[in-house]
Amino acid sequence: MYRLDWLFWGGVAAVAVAFVPLIGWFMSVGIVGLMLWKVFGFREVVTEGDCPACTKGLHIDPKKDDVIACPVCQSVIQVQPDRLELIDIRK
Ligand SMILES: [Zn+2]
Incomplete structure (x- = not known):
């Protein structure tokens, strides 16, 4: 909710x-x-979400994962409290 x-x-x-x-x-x-x-x-944290780049479903450990890499498209994703944010590392 x-x-x-x-x-x-x-x-x-x-x-x-x-x-x-x-x-x-x-x-x-x-x-x-x-x-x-x-x-x-109480803040609900994301434990699973879709890769913002290729929409592959990802599982996230909120205690451990902070920045994750998508296994499919190799995008680097930052885990926000309520969403996944794509990091553009080519900047
Ligand atoms: Zn991806």
Whole structure:
């Protein structure tokens, strides 16, 4: 899910359960906490993607891989948090 979705639906859910006494109040706090964590604390990382040059599917280890080379077209690709970016090494 996208961050804005979390913000929106998390807010809706938190308000909805806040109408339920006691249990709902605790759930509401939990939802708000989860929402803030999802929106601000947690970044989803790319673990697979397509080579920007030849669209070959690539697997990426987010802990290790930073810059990878495409095994098919030999392009050098930088792994961004949310996408793959082609590096032009001929510059
Ligand atoms: Zn490629």
